[in-house]
Amino acid sequence: MIKLLQEEDLTNSVRLGILLALYYVDGYVTFATLVRSVGLSKSTVHGHLKALASRGLVESRKAITIAGVRRVLRLTQRGRQIVEKYLEIVEELKREGGR
Numbered sequence: 001m002i003k004l005l006q007e008e009d010l011t012n013s014v015r016l017g018i019l020l021a022l023y024y025v026d027g028y029v030t031f032a033t034l035v036r037s038v039g040l041s042k043s044t045v046h047g048h049l050k051a052l053a054s055r056g057l058v059e060s061r062k063a064i065t066i067a068g069v070r071r072v073l074r075l076t077q078r079g080r081q082i083v084e085k086y087l088e089i090v091e092e093l094k095r096e097g098g099r
Contacts, residue, residue, distance in 0.1 A: 014038065015048050019057060023083040028072040057082060
């Protein structure tokens with residue numbers, strides 16, 4: 001599991017948390033909502049998103065919402081695969097721990 005996280009630069013818990021949050025949302029979420037959810041500054045979240053996007057794990061675009069034009073984010077297919085692999089490893093560890 002550590003190798004998977006290192007390869008995708010996900011040893012930072014904030015990046016992993018962002019991916020997990022986007023995975024469970026299963027669609028687009030606004031940047032502002034994500035910032036509120038993780039409880040960090042906009043610049044910190046932006047930096048983590050930039051790193052995730054550079055690895056092809058997250059994508060963003062502008063969208064028209066009720067509140068106006070907003071930046072929205074979602075996992076890419078590659079990001080979804082990485083999270084699913086991570087969750088498989090966690091489940092395997094849970095099963096082995098119960099022996």
